[in-house]
Amino acid sequence: MKFPLLTIVAALTALSPASVAAFSPSHHATTIKLYDISNTSWGISSRTPVRISATTTSKAPTSLYISALETLADMTILSIDSGDIDTVSSYAKTGLITDATTNPLFVSQAAANGDVRYEAMVSDAVSYAKRVTCTEGGCPVPEETLNVAMDKLAVNLGRELVNLVPGRVSTEVDIRLSYDTQRSVERARSIIGMYKECGVPSNRILIKLAGTWEGVQAARILEAEGIQCNITLVFSFLQAAASAQAKAYLISPFPGRILDWHKKQSGTAGYSPDADPGVLAVKRMYAYFRKFGYNTICMPASWRPSRGSEVLGSDVDEILALAGVDEMTIPPSLLNSLSILESTNVVRKVEPMGAAASCNDPDFKLTEESYAAYWKTDVCGQEKLKEGIDAFTVETEKLIKILIDKF
Template sequence: MAECESLVKRQKMASVLDQLKELTVVVADTGDFNAIDAYKPQDATTNPSLILAAAQMPTYKKLLDDAIEYGKSHGGCEEEQMSNVIDKLYINFGVEILKKVPGRVSTEVDARLSFNKDAMVSKAQSLIQMYKDAGINKDRILIKLASTWEGIQAGKILEEQCGIHCNMTLLFSFAQAVACAEAGVTLISPFVGRILDWHVANTDQKSFKPCEDPGVLSVTKIYNYYKKFEYKTIVMGASFRNAGEIKALAGCDYLTISPKLLEELSKDNEQLIPALNAKKAEALDIKKVEMNEQKFRWSHNEDQMAVEKLSDGIRKFSADAVKLENMLKERLFDAKNGC
């Protein structure tokens, strides 16, 4: 009888994904908006690598064609036309994703601008205007910026002066997290899996329990600090390598999860135990950190993992942006034309 009751209880247990949604805002981490329907996330995030992958799918040819026509119709030199094509392609994907989610989509500013504050502000404003032209209110958009010092200051300007919400990405150090909170940005995306990758590659320990995962510990520290000092900035764990990392961060404000891991969580029926809790964080004995540019640069520089992963992330997103441009260039130009 006891075994039967236990079986019935397991059968009635909601999936880990459904349980997670009761604790955390679930975000789909994909440019493939057709993969979103099955998991009903609140929001969605994209980046150059995800858009590059999706853009190569025949399903999305119409979006590419539309972006190319946009680039042609707006004239300018080759560089200007390519910039218009890429921006329009990002907007096209964002608009389609917003038909699938009730919340917001994150659209990334070109990683090659990561050390140019003014250029990031200008590009963000341009993207928001393009969304507006497509009938999308800026409140449904998060502009993604690399969490360099310049990127964080661009986020501060966009939030305070333009009312544009920002998602600070490629975040690996506590210094980055503190600077983002003090800048008043809407959301940060600490990269759990990439932190784990670095420790596996650069230390003697090659496997970690979820509760000891260095990426999980980093996000937990940031979350507790934000809640302790009542920062409004949302903490969204990102870049997961396995479902264990996600479960170990249940209760985090947001978690952005790939379709593969969303599917795995949807088929898992174990009981999910909340890991992060704002009330408990408020009771912790944590010292407040004041951050300025000098302290930021020194503290971030002291974290070897964060320095290496930030620069590596910028390079990889930049490389994928170039691949995307090259993929579209032949379709846009019959011959090269300079400015």
């Protein structure tokens, strides 16, 4: 009988002694992995397995179910794509999730949630914005006050997530500034300042910027100042190369949306996961980074079923096809799918040396002019980037309306 990962963790936590042994799916069958589940801090070190010989632990349980999620976490850093505090907390306690990512949709949902915890975040954001931008005579620049409130709400949500995960939390700069480098830089600095006021150091935060040329250049400036950035809405090798050359800490390519575009263009109902255009695009980006020694992390997000939604188990096709990539950000629904899938379904598909050897791209240095010339030919990148920015702009405008009502 198979049980979801979280159910197993909850059951094991109640056992004594607290250290529970289980066969490691990512090593030989004679290797056993011990997790100290009594460690409530759930730092990265608590996931580090202790390797011991099976011959010395003949009484260790051999039938404990090992999930695909656990095996994947052994080869790829996992981030949860959610702004729901309870959900993030539940997965963080497994020790398998180290980071968290947010976006304008999550912040908008938090503002409209109705839960007293989120309401407190909203009230605090409004009070903060009034305090720093308004005078006794009122708020001289209402737009500025609303922008401060919006950023403060994102920081309040991020602060809660920082307390749950041991790694980094991504917080997005106003998506409406995606084509304005200087204003994006200013807002990013302000967000980092707000985090510091809350006692959250900048090395726990990634500033998310859209993958426009202007957004990438904002990342170049911020990275030089020690503010690490996540370039999101990446649909193109060109965007990835520009981000790496700007020394962005991390990129978030969207294989699922790349697949959507290709399916629409070709009329193809589905692909083998290893032939999925989105998977191939991410592998190309990763290979370029590894061949030319760029430190930029490749963290794919936004997943689709390669073979089509009607195929059982296809919801995690792209995730399994990219097993071994630096990092992934995965929504709770797909984390659950992985937690009830057997570990034998996970096989490393991406590794640094092999990827570097497979790279056929030159390390061409991009300028604004050459980027623009290449970008004109990248129809998938153009269409999907515009679509992503437009969608997040709608969520941002919803959030602004909610904040106006709160004022």
